[in-house]
Amino acid sequence: MTGLITPLTESPREECGVFGIYAPGEEVSRISFFALFALQHRGQESSGIATADGYTIRNYARMGLVSQVFSEPVLNQLTGHMAIGHNRYSTSGSSVSCNAQPIIAGEGEFQIALAHNGNITNAAELRRELDELGYIFKSSTDSEVIANLIISAPYIDMIERIRYAMGRLQGAYSITMLTKETLYAFRDPLGVRPLCLGSIGNGGSVIASETCALGHIGAELVREIEPGEIIRIDPNGIESYKEESGRRALCIFEYIYFARPDSIMNDRLLYSARQAMGAELAKEHPVDADIVVGVPDSATAAGAGYALASGIPPAEGLIKNRYMGRTFIEPTQRIRDLGVKLKFNPLQSILSGKRVVLVDDSIVRGTTTPQVIKLLKKAGAKEVHMRVCAPPIQHPCFFGVDMATRRELIAARMSVPQIKDYIGADSLGYLSVDGLIRAVGAPKNKFCLACFTGEYPVPVQLEMDKFVLEGGSEKREDVIRVLDSEEIPAVSL
Structure with a gap:
C-alpha cells in the first residue's frame, strides 16, 4: 500500500x-x-x-x-x-x-x-x-x-x-x-x-x-x-x-507550528502566542503594504497579529485545500506537476495590484515558498514581502521532528539577502530569537532553540539517520496486535 x-x-x-x-x-x-x-x-x-x-x-x-x-x-x-x-x-x-x-x-x-x-x-x-x-x-x-x-x-x-x-x-x-x-x-x-x-x-x-x-x-x-x-x-x-x-x-516549534492553536502550554493559549509572533514581526520588519495574508492555516493567527500591530488590513488571499495529503490515491505526473496549486488557490480579485505582506510559520528547505510567491504574483500581486515567524533554521532537529539534514536547510547555505532573491520576494524578514521568546512569554531557558542556534540540550550525532534501525529488523505482520484477524476484521482503506 x-x-x-x-x-x-x-x-x-x-x-x-x-x-x-x-x-x-x-x-x-x-x-x-x-x-x-x-x-x-x-x-x-x-x-x-x-x-x-x-x-x-x-x-x-x-x-x-x-x-x-x-x-x-x-x-x-x-x-x-x-x-x-x-x-x-x-x-x-x-x-x-x-x-x-x-x-x-x-x-x-x-x-x-x-x-x-x-x-x-x-x-x-x-x-x-x-x-x-x-x-x-x-x-x-x-x-x-x-x-x-x-x-x-x-x-x-x-x-x-x-x-x-x-x-x-x-x-x-x-x-x-x-x-x-x-x-x-x-x-x-x-x-x-x-x-x-x-x-x-x-x-x-x-x-x-x-x-x-x-x-x-x-x-x-x-x-x-x-x-x-x-x-x-x-x-x-x-x-x-x-x-x-x-x-x-520544550521544543519551540510546538508554539510556532506543531500544536493546535486552541491548545494551552505553560498557561498560554497558542493562538495568542502566534498572534504575538506576528506583532513582533511587524515591529522588527515593518513595510509599506496594502494587505496582510497569513499562509493558511498555520500562519493565520500570526498574520492577524501582524495586521493588528501594523495597521495594514488582513485579507484572505489564499484558500487552502484542507484535505490535501489525506488520500492514498497516487496523483498522476500531470497532477503532481501542479505542485503548490494542489494546496492553495489564490483569490485574484483580492490580490490584484496589491502590495502583499505574506506571513508564514517557517522556511525550511526553500522549495515551496518560491512557488507560493510566484502564485501570488501570477494572481496580480504587485509586491510580495515575506515575513517568517521562525528565525532562520540552520540546524537539523534530532528530538522528534523530521525537518531536514543540514545541507538541505536553505538558511544553512544562504544569507537572508540570498534567500530573498531565491524565493522571489520583494523583501524578507525573519523574527529574531529574542522576538520569538517575547511573543511566547516564557523564559528562554525553558526551550530548545537548537534548530536556530545549534546549541543542543544533549550531545547528538550530527548526521543521525532516521532509518538507522532499519537493518536486520524482522518484518512482522501487517500490525502488531494481540487480536488475530479472525476477531477484528481488517479495515478497508
Missing part, C-alpha cells in the same frame, strides 16, 4: 500524538478514537489503540488516518477500562505497517503496550545491546527499543523499570503505557515534547499530548505532566514520581 501523499508545505513535519485513559465504566476505545481524531495534526501515517481490562491487552494499529483505521466493529472489540492511543509521523523508522503503534512488548504479567512521541538519540546503541541479550525486534522504531529496555530492566516493580529506562535513554520522549492492570505516562527530563493530565467522568483520568484533545472528549485539564515525571493510574488512584530534572528544553 502506498503512503499518504506528502502535503506540500515549507514547515517541519509533525511528530506523533499520544493519548491514555483510565476510566472504568466508560467506552475507552471510543473516547480514545475521538481524542486521536483531535490529535490528528500530530501524525497522519498510522493510528492505533490498545486497551486492557485487567487480564488482556488488545491492540489494533493500521496505516492511515484515524477515520480510515477504525470502524464500529473494531472499536467494539477493543474492550477494557483503560486504553492508550497513537497517531504516527515517522521520525525513526520507515512509514510502514510494522512500525505502527502502540508497540507490544514482553509477555505474561510483564507484557506492555507503549505509545511514544519523540526521538531517542542513542537508540542504535541500546538496540545493539538488547539484540545481544536476545530481545527480538519486529519493527525499526526507537519506540520498540524503549519498550524492550523497560522489559529488560532488572527490577520487578514497574516504576523502577521505567526509572531504569529513563536513566539509559537520551533524547525526547512523552509516553503512555499500559500493563494489563495499570496505565502509566512519563516524560523525559528535558520536557522536549508536551504531555498533560486531565480528568474525565466520575473519577476517570486521561493523558494527552495536547490540551486540545481534552475538550473534544468532555475532559478537564488538571495540569501539565512535568519533565522527568512518571504517572501511575490504577484502582488506587493517581500516583506521581518525580525524577531529577535540571535543564528544560
